[in-house]
Amino acid sequence: MSIHIALIAHDRKKEEMVDFVIAYEHVLAGNQLYATGTTGQRIMDNTSLKVHRFMSGPMGGDQQIGALIAVNQMDLIVFLRDPLMAQPHEPDITALLRLADVHGIPVATNLATAELLIKALERGDFGWRELVEKHKPDLGPA
Numbered sequence: 797m798s799i800h801i802a803l804i805a806h807d808r809k810k811e812e813m814v815d816f817v818i819a820y821e822h823v824l825a826g827n828q829l830y831a832t833g834t835t836g837q838r839i840m841d842n843t844s845l846k847v848h849r850f851m852s853g854p855m856g857g858d859q860q861i862g863a864l865i866a867v868n869q870m871d872l873i874v875f876l877r878d879p880l881m882a883q884p885h886e887p888d889i890t891a892l893l894r895l896a897d898v899h900g901i902p903v904a905t906n907l908a909t910a911e912l913l914i915k916a917l918e919r920g921d922f923g924w925r926e927l928v929e930k931h932k933p934d935l936g937p938a
């Protein structure tokens with residue numbers, strides 16, 4: 797199954813993201829990949845993956861990915877956040893993570909969780925979706 801995956805990394809986490817996408821290129825390939833601007837560029841520079849790039853995070857990229865979550869077009873997010881540095885667009889980051897929680901989208905915010913998610917994806921493990929679906933809030937018109 798091909799799913800929609802967003803890949804986002806703050807500056808001091810971009811090396812981690814590059815290592816991650818190189819290690820799991822075989823799993824990521826075949827899915828629809830999205831990224832904020834600079835992260836997407838780094839991924840394409842270092843792999844043969846094709847990534848749809850949005851704006852850079854501070855310029856609205858997090859919001860663009862949030863908009864895809866809102867219309868049910870995002871299935872999994874790897875967002876390697878920098879927990880040790882304040883970001884000028886912190887409200888956008890919070891909004892993205894909030895929307896992921898509203899819509900029950902799995903988000904990895906560190907490398908360890910990212911590996912767990914990608915390994916589940918590799919196994920084709922989507923059983924978790926049943927319970928998420930059962931407890932989804934009534935979101936009104938689609």
Ligand SMILES: O=C(CO)COP(=O)(O)O
Binds near residue numbers: 807831852853854858
């Ligand atoms: O700031 C970001 C996410 O909040 C990432 O943006 P870039 O990928 O453009 O660096």
